[in-house]
Amino acid sequence: MPATLLHLQPDDPIGIARTLAARLATTALERDRTGGHAAVEREWIRQSGLLALSVPAEFGGAGADWPTVYATIRILAQADSALAHVYAFHHLQLAGLTLYGNADQRHRLLTATVRERLFWGNALNPLDKRTIATASDDGFILDGIKSFCSGSVGADWLTLSAWDHSVDGALIAVLPATQAGITVQADWDAFGQRQTDSGNVRFERVHLPADLVLQAPGQAPTAQASLRSQVAQLIMANLYLGIGQGAFEAARTYTREQTRPWFAAKVDKAQDDPLVQHRYGKLWLLLRPAELATDHAAVLIERAFQRGASLSRDERGAVAIAVAEAKALSHQAGLEISSQMFELTGARSTSAQYGFDRYWRNVRVHTLHDPIDYKIRDLGRYALDGALPEPTAYS
Template identity: 40%
Template sequence: MSCLNYRETVSTLVAEFAATASDRDKAGGTPKQERDRIRECGLLKIAVPKIYGGWGLPWDEIFKISREFAKVDSAIAHVYSYHHLGVTIPHIFGSEEQKEKFYTETISHNWFWCNALNPLDRRSTLTRDGDIWRLNGIKSFCSGSKDSDILPITAVDRETSELIVLAIPTKREGVTIHDDWDNIGQRQTDSGSISFDQVEVFPQETFGDRRQNDRPFKTIRACLTQLNLANIYLGIAIGAFASAREYTQTETRSFLNSGVARATQDPYILEKYGDMWVDLQATEALVDRAGLALQAAWEREWDLTAGERGETAIAIATAKVAAHKVGLDVTSRIFEVMGARSTAAKYGFDRYWRNLRTFTLHDPVEYKIKAIGDWALNHQIPIPDFYI
């Protein structure tokens, strides 16, 4: 598939994933067939720079694809979007040689990246062993790890206590992926734990280029991660709204005292749909605006200033908070416009709230609101960290 018709391909996959999303959510496990369809369609190369054979799509377009998937299957959106976040690692943290190595091999081998960075979990360590390192320990929240090809990890250097970013083949000896993800939502993301036992790590697999450590662009990945979450939250909410609308139009009965023949004419149902629509439209505008801001920051690359980076982070945080709040509201309120029969397990409408509630716990929303408040009141940009 060429880059020219990727939107048509995405639409085809969305329809395929929608047909089985509810049943797969109930079953949990690894969405192997769906991951393979993404592989077959060439959609793993969209974030790889053109110079290495990828498509180099802008980030606002990349995240809109994840949003489309999230409308019908947020687990697929989760693992697919984290692939792109993994792909950024050589560009942000690596040398020119590492960029060429990892990107050309991602294209030639059609690698599916995952995410085992989780910098707050420091139970994984690196120890020098001659010319190589040895990786030992455990990592939690390793999204998309099963059926992945490349495993990006953070581990603590036992000599210096420095947190090191590395990327190794998922199937390397000593890597054990535990099937222990049993949460109420995002059930097909394989976000469980991984343990490491004397795993070999070669020098070219550690990203230690510190020549521009003081540059704001070095911290841009946190912005990418946060905007990715905002797009998935929004996608889930839009998907819930669409499912509710279809159900109300075809199944919901008018209430005894409504005075109307059809539920679609009930003034209180119309009011609720109007409220949800306004909230979703406003949130989508914020998320789209943040996407353009992020792409502009990405294009500035190493010339990005601290002020530009800070304003980008605030735009993203604003969009994410809106998507968080509106998403949780919409995924709960849909039952008010569908009625009691819509709570039947066969419909699986609860998955929208379960998935969103699970994913919105990625990092506390209160800290985003505090940062936004400091900007709004004091014009103070946030200090970059793993989550802003």
């Protein structure tokens, strides 16, 4: 690791994230072109110490609050949204341990995460019910496949879900990624977010011990446990916003340093063109509401975590509304800025040497995670009738 990372104080996660983002940026364009598994860069993340950021201090972690965790995600997304996604989903799995696990599971798994610098991946995809859990004497046997498993390639441990036909419901559990019978397939081939390690995970007669089951099959989650979907959705919002911020800064820098002014503007510099200024003002008005809404939602998630088992349905619903606002605004900002930036930078900015298209490709792929129209519908219902979103894996 470079001295710049090693010499930063562990109580400066924002500084560490900025230094890490700067290093990721040096290879981000080339890695976006090649795709595949960014093993070296994932090791940079591991060595940074940020994997322990959200782990409570009682288990040896940094004990950072959620606004700080989300800030680091957004900083990394400005430079490399794919690896920011992998990093963010690591923290999503840790949130799941806190929300679903019992006291012993939290102690064992979170302590091990810090001590062994574990990198967590996701195989939970609630809409994919092809992985089946069959009860055995000391737990379950898993068979099937899971798709869209972010961060699974190169992960040390996985969070997973599996369907139990005997109760017509799913269980949630964790397993080492190297457990016998687990095969992680590096077959993610989307045109954006190309290094999120989001391939398929296959389970063939995999033994799941009972003490690694976080939520029993068919068990209804509490208001507290249902916060996991809100943690995930606000991760999406911060990734979209980070991409939008990264695109805005790339466009701003290019406009100031390289864009030639249009002859009809009769100015010497593109940045002095009043129409260019007007358009940047409109993009700024996409960014600022998204930033404010996203930061506000992070504060509400932190408050909800502090409430613990006392969290009420209405308090959880207020979080869901704030997260829906943040996600809808960040969705719009990321897509619009990454597209409109070319109208402000000019034809030469489309050269492959800049790779500016990656901003749009990454946010376009990621914003398809779940339909934004349903978030906007939830906001409309709330505006009309005060109805709070029903807790699901996506709301």
